[in-house]
Amino acid sequence: NQYGIKKALERLGVQEENKGASTGNIWIVSEEKYIGSFSPADGALIGKVQLTDSKSYEEVVLKAQEAFAKWRVLPAPQRGEIVRQIGNAIREVKEDLGKLVSYEMGKSYQEGLGEVQEMIDICDFAVGLSRQLYGLTMHSERPGHRMYEQWHSLGIVGIISAFNFPVAVWAWNSMLAWVCGDVCIWKPSEKAPLSGVACQHIVAKVFKENGLPEGISSLIVGDYKVGEMMSQDKRIPLISATGSTRMGKIVGQAVAARLGRSLLELGGNNAIIITQNADMEIAIRGALFGAVGTAGQRCTTTRRLIIHESMYESVKERLALAYSKLVIGNPLDEKNHVGPLIDKEAVNMYLNTIKKVKEEGGVAVVEGGVLEGEGYESGCYVKPCIIEAENHFEMVQHETFAPILYIMKYNTLEEAIGMHNNVPQGLSSAIMTLNMREAEAFLSSAGSDCGIANVNIGTSGAEIGGAFGGEKETGGGRESGSDAWKAYMRRQTNTINYSDSLPLAQGIKFDI
Numbered sequence: 001n002q003y004g005i006k007k008a009l010e011r012l013g014v015q016e017e018n019k020g021a022s023t024g025n026i027w028i029v030s031e032e033k034y035i036g037s038f039s040p041a042d043g044a045l046i047g048k049v050q051l052t053d054s055k056s057y058e059e060v061v062l063k064a065q066e067a068f069a070k071w072r073v074l075p076a077p078q079r080g081e082i083v084r085q086i087g088n089a090i091r092e093v094k095e096d097l098g099k100l101v102s103y104e105m106g107k108s109y110q111e112g113l114g115e116v117q118e119m120i121d122i123c124d125f126a127v128g129l130s131r132q133l134y135g136l137t138m139h140s141e142r143p144g145h146r147m148y149e150q151w152h153s154l155g156i157v158g159i160i161s162a163f164n165f166p167v168a169v170w171a172w173n174s175m176l177a178w179v180c181g182d183v184c185i186w187k188p189s190e191k192a193p194l195s196g197v198a199c200q201h202i203v204a205k206v207f208k209e210n211g212l213p214e215g216i217s218s219l220i221v222g223d224y225k226v227g228e229m230m231s232q233d234k235r236i237p238l239i240s241a242t243g244s245t246r247m248g249k250i251v252g253q254a255v256a257a258r259l260g261r262s263l264l265e266l267g268g269n270n271a272i273i274i275t276q277n278a279d280m281e282i283a284i285r286g287a288l289f290g291a292v293g294t295a296g297q298r299c300t301t302t303r304r305l306i307i308h309e310s311m312y313e314s315v316k317e318r319l320a321l322a323y324s325k326l327v328i329g330n331p332l333d334e335k336n337h338v339g340p341l342i343d344k345e346a347v348n349m350y351l352n353t354i355k356k357v358k359e360e361g362g363v364a365v366v367e368g369g370v371l372e373g374e375g376y377e378s379g380c381y382v383k384p385c386i387i388e389a390e391n392h393f394e395m396v397q398h399e400t401f402a403p404i405l406y407i408m409k410y411n412t413l414e415e416a417i418g419m420h421n422n423v424p425q426g427l428s429s430a431i432m433t434l435n436m437r438e439a440e441a442f443l444s445s446a447g448s449d450c451g452i453a454n455v456n457i458g459t460s461g462a463e464i465g466g467a468f469g470g471e472k473e474t475g476g477g478r479e480s481g482s483d484a485w486k487a488y489m490r491r492q493t494n495t496i497n498y499s500d501s502l503p504l505a506q507g508i509k510f511d512i
């Protein structure tokens with residue numbers, strides 16, 4: 001409470017007991033089953049949220065369908081105006097929401113604020129987009145004919161988000177979906193449901209003030225079972241899911257079985273190649289934030305460093321020195337760099353991975369371990385560690401959501417790119433070099449196979465203006481900027497005959 005959490009929760013409308021199904025301003029009662037949200041920062045119970053049952057789920061979907069019929073006929077720039085107001089409403093609670101995110105999921109307050117800023121940024125982007133949902137026109141092969149395409153609203157968008165970005169990733173999806181004329185049903189992570197409750201209050205107020213119906217923004221709460229209801233529901237044409245590859249395979253298959261559309265943003269195994277032409281200062285700082293930011297729980301976290309053999313020892317030394325200066329502790333205390341992992345299950349996975357990678361031959365350069373004692377009572381604080389490993393190790397091929405950084409050597413750039421791409425995932429990547437040939441080779445079609453490829457920047461911290469997502473087991477979806485909006489709409493090709501005859505395409509003759 002010394003960090004003002006209680007006041008922040010109050011202002012955000014988050015209570016000790018919250019209903020878990022909402023169509024906006026209406027909160028629907030489900031069976032008396034709750035999940036508790038515990039802060040990994042101090043282990044305290046922050047609040048409880050009711051689990052959505054099938055009856056309240058049904059109510060939510062029906063309201064969403066009704067709302068869609070009204071929302072989609074509002075001109076897109078007017079929908080953009082609503083999103084502009086939502087952006088302003090988020091600006092007003094930036095500190096409170098940043099604090100809640102930090103306290104509920106454990107990222108540093110600075111990163112909590114950054115996450116809320118990402119929401120504000122996507123609102124601004126979506127407002128502009130609301131006047132730019134462009135289709136193409138094309139020349140018809142038939143005289144007196146006009147051909148063009150237009151983009152129509154899709155319907156209900158189901159959003160399944162993860163604990164690590166409990167509010168920004170929802171905003172990427174919902175703000176775009178709303179300007180596209182869709183309505184959203186959001187299932188936030190069961191590990192950070194209160195952040196979801198807070199966001200629902202923020203947007204519900206804006207919709208109400210504008211006299212808009214319930215059901216444009218809905219919230220449901222629960223574990224994979226609620227996710228299953230959504231992914232199997234034919235009334236939801238698009239499911240956008242962020243989380244583990246394991247989850248994505250289940251959701252993707254369920255949605256595909258009904259020929260629905262899914263947008264998947266799954267695991268990463270992101271690497272930085274540090275060449276002999278790197279600016280060392282930038283390389284170390286980029287790798288450090290990439291590996292330990294959000295305690296290694298971003299899907300863009302740097303998990304592997306592929307270092308030129310001539311630089312290997314000095315990178316290793318400098319990184320070990322930087323790691324020794326990291327201050328680990330309560331994420332709300334701004335002197336700390338690294339907060340806790342989300343829960344004890346995550347701590348166990350971290351310990352297990354370290355054990356296994358050592359069995360495979362990994363050698364610790366900076367040892368890991370669980371922190372104990374004052375300030376660490378929640379049992380979720382771990383030491384970021386660095387392990388010398390080989391790319392083919394089972395643990396190195398696998399994404400562990402924790403601050404474990406694997407380092408390895410290379411000799412030629414070709415070899416480095418080979419190692420870089422030789423993992424099942426394909427989200428984010430980077431090369432540290434001042435050499436133009438190396439940088440361009442990395443960005444070429446024969447270079448990085450990831451959805452995001454950077455030069456002299458770490459793997460995390462993408463801006464919202466670019467399309468965000470990755471290849472292979474990362475799932476192939478793109479969210480956020482560029483033309484990612486197209487996933488939230490349906491395309492219609494229109495041909496209009498304004499001549500006085502009916503010529504057939506491809507010159508086919510069919511006269512009677």
Ligand code: UN1
Nearest residue numbers: 165298299300460461462
């Ligand atoms: C995620 O970890 O799921 O690029 C999203 C980044 C952030 C978003 C990460 N802007 O690190």
